[in-house]
Amino acid sequence: MTFKIITELDYSTQGQLSFLLNIRAQRNSQQRVLEERFTLIPQMPHLEKTDEVTGNRFDLITADLPGLYHIRYEAVVENKPVHVSASDLAETEVQDLQLDVLGCLYASRYCQSDRLGNLAAQQFGHLETPLKKVQAVMAWIAEHIAYVSGSTNASTSAVDSLVERRGVCRDFAHLGIAMCRALNIPARYFTGYAHDLQPPDFHACFETWIDHRWLLWDATGLASPDAVVRIGTGRDAADVSVCTSFGPLMLERQSVSCQVIDPDYQKMTPEQLEHVFISHS
Amino acid sequence: MTFKIITELDYSTQGQLSFLLNIRAQRNSQQRVLEERFTLIPQMPHLEKTDEVTGNRFDLITADLPGLYHIRYEAVVENKPVHVSASDLAETEVQDLQLDVLGCLYASRYCQSDRLGNLAAQQFGHLETPLKKVQAVMAWIAEHIAYVSGSTNASTSAVDSLVERRGVCRDFAHLGIAMCRALNIPARYFTGYAHDLQPPDFHACFETWIDHRWLLWDATGLASPDAVVRIGTGRDAADVSVCTSFGPLMLERQSVSCQVIDPDYQKMTPEQLEHVFISHS
Amino acid sequence: MTFKIITELDYSTQGQLSFLLNIRAQRNSQQRVLEERFTLIPQMPHLEKTDEVTGNRFDLITADLPGLYHIRYEAVVENKPVHVSASDLAETEVQDLQLDVLGCLYASRYCQSDRLGNLAAQQFGHLETPLKKVQAVMAWIAEHIAYVSGSTNASTSAVDSLVERRGVCRDFAHLGIAMCRALNIPARYFTGYAHDLQPPDFHACFETWIDHRWLLWDATGLASPDAVVRIGTGRDAADVSVCTSFGPLMLERQSVSCQVIDPDYQKMTPEQLEHVFISHS
Amino acid sequence: MTFKIITELDYSTQGQLSFLLNIRAQRNSQQRVLEERFTLIPQMPHLEKTDEVTGNRFDLITADLPGLYHIRYEAVVENKPVHVSASDLAETEVQDLQLDVLGCLYASRYCQSDRLGNLAAQQFGHLETPLKKVQAVMAWIAEHIAYVSGSTNASTSAVDSLVERRGVCRDFAHLGIAMCRALNIPARYFTGYAHDLQPPDFHACFETWIDHRWLLWDATGLASPDAVVRIGTGRDAADVSVCTSFGPLMLERQSVSCQVIDPDYQKMTPEQLEHVFISHS
Secondary structure (H helix, E strand, O other): OEEEEEEEEEEEEOOOEEEEEOOOOOOEOOEEEEEEEEEEEOOOOOEEEEOOOOOOEEEEEEEOOOEEEEEEEEEEEEEOOEEEEHHHOOOOOHHHOOHHHHHHHOOEOOEOHHHOHHHHHHHHOOOOOHHHHHHHHHHHHHHHOEEOOOOOOOOOOHHHHHHHOEEOHHHHHHHHHHHHHHOOOOEEEEEEEEOOOOOOOOEEEEEEEEOOEEEEEOOOOOOOOOOEEEEEEEOOHHHOOOEEEOOOEEEEEEEEEEEEOOOOOOOOOHHHHHHEEEEOO | OEEEEEEEEEEEEOOOEEEEEOOOOOOEOOEEEEEEEEEEEOOOOOEEEEOOOOOOEEEEEEEOOOEEEEEEEEEEEEEOOEEEEHHHOOOOOHHHOOHHHHHHHOOEOOEOHHHOHHHHHHHHOOOOOHHHHHHHHHHHHHHHOEEOOOOOOOOOOHHHHHHHOEEOHHHHHHHHHHHHHHOOOOEEEEEEEEOOOOOOOOEEEEEEEEOOEEEEEOOOOOOOOOOEEEEEEEOOHHHOOOEEEOOOEEEEEEEEEEEEOOOOOOOOOHHHHHHEEEEOO | OEEEEEEEEEEEEOOOEEEEEOOOOOOEOOEEEEEEEEEEEOOOOOEEEEOOOOOOEEEEEEEOOOEEEEEEEEEEEEEOOEEEEHHHOOOOOHHHOOHHHHHHHOOEOOEOHHHOHHHHHHHHOOOOOHHHHHHHHHHHHHHHOEEOOOOOOOOOOHHHHHHHOEEOHHHHHHHHHHHHHHOOOOEEEEEEEEOOOOOOOOEEEEEEEEOOEEEEEOOOOOOOOOOEEEEEEEOOHHHOOOEEEOOOEEEEEEEEEEEEOOOOOOOOOHHHHHHEEEEOO | OEEEEEEEEEEEEOOOEEEEEOOOOOOEOOEEEEEEEEEEEOOOOOEEEEOOOOOOEEEEEEEOOOEEEEEEEEEEEEEOOEEEEHHHOOOOOHHHOOHHHHHHHOOEOOEOHHHOHHHHHHHHOOOOOHHHHHHHHHHHHHHHOEEOOOOOOOOOOHHHHHHHOEEOHHHHHHHHHHHHHHOOOOEEEEEEEEOOOOOOOOEEEEEEEEOOEEEEEOOOOOOOOOOEEEEEEEOOHHHOOOEEEOOOEEEEEEEEEEEEOOOOOOOOOHHHHHHEEEEOO
């Protein structure tokens, strides 16, 4: 699938400071960046860096003067997510657990899985396989959590969403991750661009490690899991914020657009998503 | 310096389950394990694994039967921490920031640095260098937080300790980390063995990334930072728990002993620690 | 019903301080204290006070010297709780709401009903009457919260219990109260003595205001709601702690015993409790 | 002092529901309502009720139809706060403690004084009198907490403000109350109208019980404590919300105006406020 992405961000600063943007599409074995252009106005040198472990890509910008900084990122990205059916997924044995996914079992800033052990066992413990558990977590979230724009903020965590029963994509992903980790299923945060998201924005999903693959889940149901482009991977939103600023920086304006440009693309239906799972890595 | 370590752990289980122990001394460029013996009673095969990114070492044990499992770990470890004086530490420039330490700037489960920005700026923002800031954080914790055995539990976080003004080594480390990250100083959790710790136990410290080195700090003052052996490195205690269990496992008994066996070892004095900083990696 | 109560408390202090005990059985229209004896060793003058609004009774003790203070309270109490059947309870109209129960609709320290509106509406909002809602809250708690001695502490709240799915009587009461208030049903905390409680201790229940009566509910199921003696009434445990100390005071020992002394007393069965409700005021 | 108050509130509802407004000026021994007019459009019968314990005044409105409800409250209020100088305030003895203020020593929803004991003792414990302690709390808040409009929401508590070091009037009051209670000084929440508040809004202050009087403190410094009109008294904001709704109600618009109409009124200076304390009850 091929995507056309255009992101625009305006930041203002009152003094000299550095900030790190994480908005570029990842380059990995299943995702190719066919074209990309990163524009910064006023024009300035800036450093592009890629994290070797996660593959996340950063632009380090040092604003020397107070004022408005306009960033525009345009890209054409192609990816080939793998479609997996339930019958092709073997049981994950603890013995097979790779240590590089171990960190995705631990509690993180916004995913306090350490507190959800009893709840997860009560609700999902009787299900036989990790896959069925994740599907049940997805169904539980869809039934119990309301998507309410503006209802949460940067310090809202999975526990908050669980209690207050509402949130946005980031909160849905956090709750999914926290529940899975509480069930001993490695889970991580996915941030990216989603085809035709309404309203247009960056999007958050989560991935679970089942039978040596990361499967992608969108707990909000707003995006089709095959029609997303990965920007970053992390333990939770703390790891992949759009912008990490080393001083006071204000977001003045943001626009995001992402469209599949394959003429014959069809969104996956809920029925398909019950039997086919999508892996981006 | 050379250390003799003996750890004994008894766990009981009521059914089949796997658990992952993280009690072995790391092997790294500054720390050699001269001898070690890991004993498990009843005798059983178990897997030893090393995480390539962190260097943390794990033993994966699968208890097939209910009952009591006795673990004994004995080791002789030699390490050579580097002593650095303040004048040898250059300024860290944001431009030099290596991406592999970026994760140590982000908020984590027990270190909610995202909430402490204002407090950290108020209290420490006027200090000129990261080193002075960390020293001030250390002094602030020593002055304001009481070491109270048993006052906290597994879900206690840096914010809790900040509010309730008490904790144990783990909490002291979390608060130090959270404050440093809120000041844009990368910081991570260190768990290990400390010479002659009273009462004997595993110990927690923290490390800060300054001028391309990790410097070690013991916010409790109970250990000398040159007289510790690293078991593990992580974002916070969530990453380096002694035992990660995939099912209900009960710790029945624990004993830890660690002694420097160099006959002429002298503990560093508080005066020395104001001018000399210790790096274990 | 007539009860024999014996409570013993040993407190130690390291200096002069005052403390307020709240352990005496209330005197109210449905509860008579037939005999009582309050003993303090060493013997000292102390003030007995009764709160006019709540009826809670306090002993204000000023310990002039460091040392151990032994308190013994013995009482014979008779009460006559009213048995109400569902059909006798009319609908409560908001218009009839008495302002003196309004405070029992508001969120309190341990009962954050303000955060539970969505959850309560989802789970119980479809039920027609306040009585059915409270019964459903009781059933939900019984099904989802495990009684685990020692699992919580003095700062544990209803939200914590909801997330961690465990607690003791105090936590069960807090969660019941928080849920009811989130459903606009006035609810308050009841602390008292319960017949033959195992293990023996002070007990916590809650009351809901329905059709101009306070009905008593024991969410733990450990006590029979007709076989309890009220010590105190409050918004939550913050209001009716056994001891409010104006300085550092340590509880060294506690024993509580409460027995119905009517020879023919029969505990109410779960079946009875589905149709008959108990009001102590 | 005489005040002219005009409040306008527009609420919308999508169905039948009741709500309780708490916007009228209290009538008490130090405050007289000379004139008042309460207008509700569309015109409807509504119940006016006064809580006998607190003196808070409520209007219970039952909206029978979906739509917009416009409320206008106009009043002329005269009050005579007492000016007290430090030398006239005797020591409060615990023995004199009146039980009706006991509830103002306990932790409440937004004032978790139970968690602040160590911090309060560290920071303020050395001061000799309750008055000096409250003054030091006021100075600490002024120095450490930034007034930032929109930085907090309805579930923000004293602990949150303490950690994040920012808030609005409600948060300043909560933090003041929590600190005082942690110092064993009874404290309660005051909500009212303040002369010439910028921007115009309802205002929150707090009161402390010292030598048998409630003294009023505005931790934000935005209002002069002698130039306020009491609407309500409570444990914290949970008790005196402007509107308690028994169903989904949306605030569409709010305007508040309050002016002292005495021609010669002079705002108290910070210097005066160091020596003269104001009591409204």
